[in-house]
Amino acid sequence: MAFDATLETTPDAAIITLSGELDASAAPKFRTAIEQAAESSPARLVLMMQNLDYMASAGLRALVFAKQKMGSSVELYVIGAQEAVAETIELTGFQHSVTMQSEYQPV
Numbered sequence: 001m002a003f004d005a006t007l008e009t010t011p012d013a014a015i016i017t018l019s020g021e022l023d024a025s026a027a028p029k030f031r032t033a034i035e036q037a038a039e040s041s042p043a044r045l046v047l048m049m050q051n052l053d054y055m056a057s058a059g060l061r062a063l064v065f066a067k068q069k070m071g072s073s074v075e076l077y078v079i080g081a082q083e084a085v086a087e088t089i090e091l092t093g094f095q096h097s098v099t100m101q102s103e104y105q106p107v
Contacts (some may be wrong), residue, residue, distance in 0.1 A: 001020040001021055001053055002020050003020035003021055003022055003023075003032040004017075004018070004029075005030050005032075007016070007033050007037055009037070009040045009042065012042065012106075013043065013045070013046050013106075014033070014046070015046040016030075016033050016036075016037060016045070016046070016050060017048040018030065018049050018052040020051070020052065020053060021052075021053045021056075022052060022058070023054070023056040024056060024058040026058075026059075027058040027059060030062045031065055033052075034062065034066045034069055034070075037070075038069050038070055042070075043075065044074065044075045045074055045076050045077070046079060046104055047063075047066075047076070047077065047078050047079065047084055048080060048104070049078060049079060049080050049081040049082070050101050052082065052085055053082065053084075054084065054085070055084075055085045055089075059088075060089070062090065063089070063094060064094070065078065067098070075099060075106075075107070076097070076099070077098065077100075077104060078095075078100045078101075079100075079102070079103065080102055081100065
């Protein structure tokens with residue numbers, strides 16, 4: 001399945017909806033969406049991952065890039081990650097750097 005990343009901004013959040021497979025060939029598109037999201041200086045970056053089927057190490061690097069690009073004051077949410085994607089995030093310990101939820105509920 002082809003990867004897609006769409007950005008939507010609200011007054012207090014940038015929301016990127018991811019779908020498909022996030023591998024090395026797709027990571028640049030995700031990074032571009034992150035950079036565009038950072039331009040709006042949101043309080044939260046919300047990554048909707050319900051339709052993300054796979055995430056390779058390049059996707060993890062893009063998540064780390066998102067955390068660094070947005071800065072420590074911006075909350076990063078990972079929403080609805082499928083089991084395989086959530087496992088990938090948890091194996092690296094990155095779940096401690098983000099808020100993982102099944103449905104988006106700002107904390």
